[in-house]
Amino acid sequence: MTIQTPLGRASLRRRNFLVSAAAVAGGFSLGMRLPVGDGPAHAAQVKELNAWVVIHPDDKVVIRIARSEMGQGTLTGLCQLVAEELECDWKNVTWEYPTPGENLKRNRVWKNFSTGGSRGIRESQQYVREGGAMARQMLIAAAAADWKVPASECTASNSVISHPSGKKTTFGAVAAAAAQLEPPKEVKLKDPKGWKIAGKPVNRLDTVDKVTGKQIYGIDLTLPGMLVATVRACPVIGGKLKSFDAGRVEKMPGVKKVFAIDGNAVIVVADTYWNARTALAALPTEWDVGKLGEVQTETINAMLKEGLTATEAFVGNKVGDARTAIDGAAKKVEATYSFPYQHHVTMEPMNATARYTPEQCEVWCGTQNGEAAMAAASEASGLPVAQCDVHKLLLGGGFGRRGRADYVRQAVLAAKQLPGTPVKLIWSREEDMTHCQYHPTTMCKLTGGLDAQGNLVGLHMRISGQSILASLLPQNLQNGMDPVMFQGLAASGVEAAYGYTVPNLLIDHAMRNPHITAGFWRGVNTNQNAVYMESFMDELAEAAGQDPLAFRLKILKPKWADVLKAAADKAGYGKPLPAGHFHGIAQVMGYGSYVAGVAEVSVSADGMLKIHKITAATNCGHVVNPAQIERQVAGSFAYGLSAALYGEITVKDGAVEQTNFDSYNMLRIDEMPKVETVLVPTHDFWGGVGEPTIAVAAPAVLNAIAKATGKRVRNLPLMHHELKKGA
Amino acid sequence: MAVLNVNGKSMNFTADPRTPLLWVLREQLGLTGTKYGCGIAQCGSCTVLIDGVATRSCQVPLNSVGNRKVMTIEALAASGTLTKLQEAWVKLDVPQCGYCQSGMVMAATALLAAKPQPTDADIDAAMTNICRCGTYQQVREAIHAAAKA
Known part of the structure; x- marks a missing residue:
């Protein structure tokens, strides 16, 4: 069915990029995880069964989930639904996020990325289950063809395909052949009464790294040559920036650039967040708040x-x-x-990392809506959306706040000032508390x-x-x-x-x-x-x-x-x-x-x-x-x-x-x-x-x-x- | 050049002596398991152990640490084996978004070291970290489970 997928290539590209990032960190390598979940070890070599399911020769199952995980468990729940129809061994399941850019290139095969309104599972359950069921049918068809028996005589369970004659094989053994087959036109989904993985209180797929400190949230991301920015917007929402005196802080330790964005905020870019924050605190600013300043x-x-x-x-x-x-x-x-x-008060303050060149704008962030973040990147960068992409990371809380892309816009505007350099924009808690929706x-x-x-x-x-x-x-x-x-x-x-x-x-x-x-x-x-x-x-x-x-x-x-x-x-x-x-x-x-x-x-x-x-x-x-x-x-x-x-x-x-x-x-x-x-x-x-x-x-x-x-x-x-x- | 004893190693780096320990750990030493939540020692996301005492690192200037031993979340399973507490945390599937959990685990690690069989009141007094997802019930269960393990 497929040649090497665009997603596979993208995963490989990101992987190399980030491995080099870990190498740059030198003696303090933390076993940094990819910002794409448990990224497949050989993503570029393994053909997908469909947009949702990739099976490796060693039986590892990679399930791709478009909705964002922010603690609510949707990631695990959707994987359960795919695994249920796939009939794979739950122990083999890992996951990854597709990017909204890949979604766009593939005619929105993963459909809606937006994660809000408690819709993550209820509005995607039908098509993710179908994805799992189709993959199962293709695996069975590949085994049946190999055995020269009718597919209808074969069954799949726990990542094993069996035939009444006693023949058995694993998903991993037939996945490559199955990936060449045409997907079935129709699938019949299981009656929930017969569920074995879905409906059960299985543990989450994203727990261990959250208990060891290895989980990389947006605020933790490090890229080679990255600078760190922080922002102060007009304290009165809707007010404007009147003036600021960059000269007062430009010579402070680590400061790289001081500038205004959108006529309502100032940004300091420095080598570290702490230096950026220290300089921003010393930056004289005047605001024009007009009549809004009278509101109590x-x-x-x-x-x-x-x-x-x-x-x-x-x-x-x-x-x-x-x-x-x-x-x-x-x-x-x-x-x-x-x-x-x-106020929502996500524990992780708003942040996003962006890298802009005249040809491409990439963003790394926690977001409840990857596609909205990508649209914001396009608008802020001035590049067509096809030249933008967003690499999602797990969210340190969402609660609706990260459905908006205001912080993504700011990060891209900051990165645009320093073409080619990745810029991580971090809001202070004070900025977060005073500039919410x-x-x-x-x-x-x-x-x-x-x-x-x-x-x-x-x-x-x-x-x-x-x-x-x-x-x-x-x-x-x-x-x-x-x-x-x-x-x-x-x-x-x-x-x-x-x-x-x-x-x-x-x-x-x-x-x-x-x-x-x-x-x-x-x-x-x-x-x-x-x-x-x-x-x-x-x-x-x-x-x-x-x-x-x-x-x-x-x-x-x-x-x-x-x-x-x-x-x-x-x-x-x-x-x-x-x-x-x-x-x-x-x-x-x-x-x-x-x-x-x-x-x-x-x-x-x-x-x-x-x-x-x-x-x-x-x-x-x-x-x-x-x-x-x-x-x-x-x-x-x-x-x-x-x-x-x-x-x-x-x-x-x-x-x-x-x-x-x-x-x-x-x-x-x-x-x-x-x-x-x-x-x-x-x-x-x-x-x-x-x-x-x-x-x-x-x-x-x-x-x-x-x-x-x-x-x-x-x-x-x-x-x-x-x-x-x-x- | 500054020196810190972090996770059993002597670390050399350059930073302004007034920089909070939190940001030294995250930015100079690349130990991002310790999180920024508020910067005013209210939320506990940045909790580390300093000579075994649970401490909110966002309010500890670098130049006040001296040669005391700093321990971060990354040290707990450095050998590749989860601690008893981490195992309980995993078994009870405590985290939701997970962002506050490093601080929770470090605070609980200090609590169990001081009081191997903590009461609910001990937990209430020691675990003042903020969790917005609301994992409190599982945090309490995991601490009790680790104490019994």
Whole structure:
């Protein structure tokens, strides 16, 4: 089928390049790993079976994965799915990333590189499984041809092909012959009920190097002759650079070049990061921030508050006539909530390495979207995209932040100043903290009407605040409306539908967009929407004099109700708890999955909150790796509770006030509750896992706090609230 | 010319004496297993052992190290064999993105050296490293598992 693949040649080229890099490092060689996973030892000599599968004569299987690995386990999960259909021995599996440039050359054979929205597995499972199945059929066909028996009489298992006559051979022995065959036109995928590798809690493929310090992240990359740069952009997002005095720092140790980019940032290139950083700190800069310098958190909040009662709003979900129903209700409940800006805080600060020549631009970086990074490289370099490529490395955290390519653009602009020299651009944590695409800020006013029996007869949810699409992807707005605002609240659909049946419902959004850039932050808009809706459900239940679980189950649709019941059952909801402990519950549908959480908390007499335990249920349809799902669910609480307890970005004179971890705190091990994960898969759909559960973390805890203290916290983060009785 | 005792070897190199140990390790010595996370000794990604004490190397100037012994993550399995703690880490599949894990492993190595059978409270007190992926539950399990091994 193939001659030597372009990817094989590319791998060889990179390999030689990096081996020489390790040699240059001299006595401190660290067994540097290729930034292409466990790159095949003889990639150039071994023909692929197809884009997904390469099998070496020694039976080693290289599976190519286009989606990015940032800790979420997608890499291992996708490899499991390919290996399942391939029928190879899991012990033989290694992996590598194709580059977006190779994808472009091969007519996007690997399809989408973008890794966000918990889509990594659910949106690529079909074609990666087909890739594995096709490769298996080709291997069987090659063995059958050699044995002169019908392929239909042969079977494959554990990298061995067998025939009833007793003949046996290995994948490695027939791979070269199989690679010459035409791929089958059609393949039949296995019934998940018969899975042997997929669906099992196998260990990750990328663990050992992360435990020995050998894993090379973007920030660790070294190339021959490489220089290191660091950047300071205008502290007010949208402001401009007025002046800078390069002469003051050009003679400082190690400094190679000082220049401005994009009219809004200064870059220092030096021999080391530390020298670049030291010089940048000494570089006098003046900024022009104009009217943006007058923006404060208070002015943003006033803007949002106005939207809570504005006449004009985009309607996201409407049933019956909510306003009339509420006006005529026996009892009316009203509450206003708010949710601040938040930062992703990937542990690895933004960075990228670029090398520019007039003929070629190459980038090495951690990115959630290799193709977007390549497009940014093309735009910044001025070279056609066919002359650019991106070599992906594992990400030291993504959480949505590395879906953007702003840091790639800056690295390429820096490299363009020094043609032929690789330049690694590293953001300081301070730069990272102050130049994010932040989780947007919103407020929400909820009004509900109950009849005399305590039934919910009408509900109006007015969201006011920032749209991510307006900030990043205005072309995706629909007649001005941002449909993503209604995640978890949508009228229908398989992605993020509202689970309650309310006879009269209105959910609408008054868009108010401050100048702070908003972006996709793990869980995105399900996070605040679930805080608003699930907290208010408890408020309604209380007004109705009903238990919050019973109140919900009366109006929840079956799949939403089932997962909530599973969490409640496992947590022992309704049964006696230790003295002073209280349960709070929450549920949501997001990213194609149904999730629910039960938080068990206590609040001491002096107001100290302790989150003892979380019980979380997930129905993600098919389960590819239960151990990784458990880790994503537990991690979702670390992430969601960090935000609920501490997450708040504030604005002063137009600039973000928080600069590092001393002013932006996060949950540590002593505050991490025990998380028990309950998987209740119904095996009838493919849902996402990395994000949905974050949304239930905060409301479950807030509902438990209300039970424990009688205090209803409606404005996050929790650190601003005194939970002591009587305070 | 500066000299440091790193991972049992005497290392000679050139750097400004005020350079943080973190950046000397990463840039002068090529030991990139020690990570930069915050630069203000908050997150623990840069944790190394100095004379056996878990230390955040981003706040240690080069000229304060003297002849004390610096140990980085790269030294743990230098012989080709994982330590008991690393084995537990691998078996329990602790890392997610992995970026904070060098610091976690070094902090836990110091903890087990000081307290071979740590309690949960000991772990809470010693393991103040930040992990954004949320591996805390597995970190705790791995430390207990290594203590029992």
